[in-house]
Amino acid sequence: MEIKSFNFCPNCASKNISFDYRKFNCNDCNMVYYQNVATATAVILRKGEEILFTVRNREPQKGKLDLPGGFTDPDETAEESCQRELKEELNITTPLENFKYLLSQPNNYEYKTIPYKTCDLVYEVTFPIGTELAIEEDEIAEVKWININEINLDEIGFVSLRKAVEYYINNQ
Ligand SMILES: [Zn+2]
Structure with a gap:
């Protein structure tokens, strides 16, 4: 579930981020944020x-x-x-x-x-x-x-x- 207004990782400010099912991932610092139900x-x-x-x-x-x-x-x-x-x-x-x-x-x-x-x-x-x-x-x-x-x-x-x-x- 992509959140279009999330453009940067809140931890390291990388733009190398991705979304899957209900999870936000930073591909540089490995931060994970769950957009839970x-x-x-x-x-x-x-x-x-x-x-x-x-x-x-x-x-x-x-x-x-x-x-x-x-x-x-x-x-x-x-x-x-x-x-x-x-x-x-x-x-x-x-x-x-x-x-x-x-x-x-x-x-x-x-x-x-x-x-x-x-x-x-x-x-x-x-x-x-x-x-x-x-x-x-x-x-x-x-x-x-x-x-x-x-x-x-x-x-x-x-x-x-x-x-x-x-x-x-x-x-x-
Ligand atoms: Zn990051």
Whole structure:
């Protein structure tokens, strides 16, 4: 996986560098850097027959439907990541034990020309009734509650989440 903006070895400044599968190599000083797969989470928030989608307010996939979630932080569990992202993005407070694991899907996430490979862990949680949503506006343009029978999968930006939602709909 070539990273086009990596032009020099960060250790010895050589331009004699190469990329393979998920590894950066310097052919002069033998430095190796692994561009490892990152863990990310996504949450299907369920309220009756509806799921909450966010509309992305930034690239990649700006304007497309998304699920709440994001990259896991260092030293954080996937469930803690779900809990933190719901709080940050929507001001939703949910106990850790309420998150039910659904499935994982690989994804590509390109940010400012750097290609990241992720493994998205998808969880389901019931929307806590009475919660007043507060949207993190630099990331989210708006939220949409969509009936599970009326979801247009093509409007979901990321392939991983499109597949996850399709699986969820088909396994009710
Ligand atoms: Zn080097």
